[in-house]
């Protein structure tokens with residue numbers, strides 16, 4: 001499939017989401033895939049909101065791109081933050097970097113900084129959109145374009161599910177879309193600063209996430225709960 005065909009397909013899907021699933025929300029971490037979606041939504045002047053989880057540990061490069069997105073597209077990115085009480089309690093009890101100590105501590109941190117705020121972000125929405133792709137990780141190999149998200153009680157769209165890495169970058173280059181400078185430093189996946197590193201040639205794209213943990217499902221709890229029921233393939 002050519003890039004033009006990919007873009008036409010993406011545009012048609014986003015238009016359908018806008019019409020049939022209002023209010024819909026794109027959740028972004030400002031990675032390459034999310035930039036394709038932000039650009040396509042802005043280019044189509046679609047009434048789909050854009051939001052991010054400001055965990056408090058995002059890298060400086062991500063904050064820079066956040067500002068660039070708002071100025072380039074003249075759109076406000078909604079931000080959702082951890083609840084101060086829960087975060088303060090976690091840090092007082094465990095320490096600010098306790099996520100290095102155990103998977104349980106890491107999941108707790110992700111729960112406070114990401115999962116709970118995501119639940120608030122999705123309240124009242126009919127659908128949410130992610131930039132996940134099947135190629136990114138074994139844990140994402142079976143994601144669908146459109147899924148039933150029973151956890152949040154809405155529909156989840158992964159419009160780039162079957163895009164390749166090359167196609168993502170072809171789009172960014174062709175449409176001169178800004179990208180996160182961390183990608184130029186060897187980060188295929190963008191996350192919190194202390195939990196994300198660059199990868200070496202040949203490593204799995206998710207190898208730079210929580211690299212001190214055993215290889216496996218490198219997810220933070222945002223994307224592992226959906227019921228894999230296909231609405232469409």
Ligand code: SF4
Nearest residue numbers: 099109110113192195
């Ligand atoms: S990625 Fe790291 S810092 Fe960010 S919420 Fe998860 S454990 Fe905490």
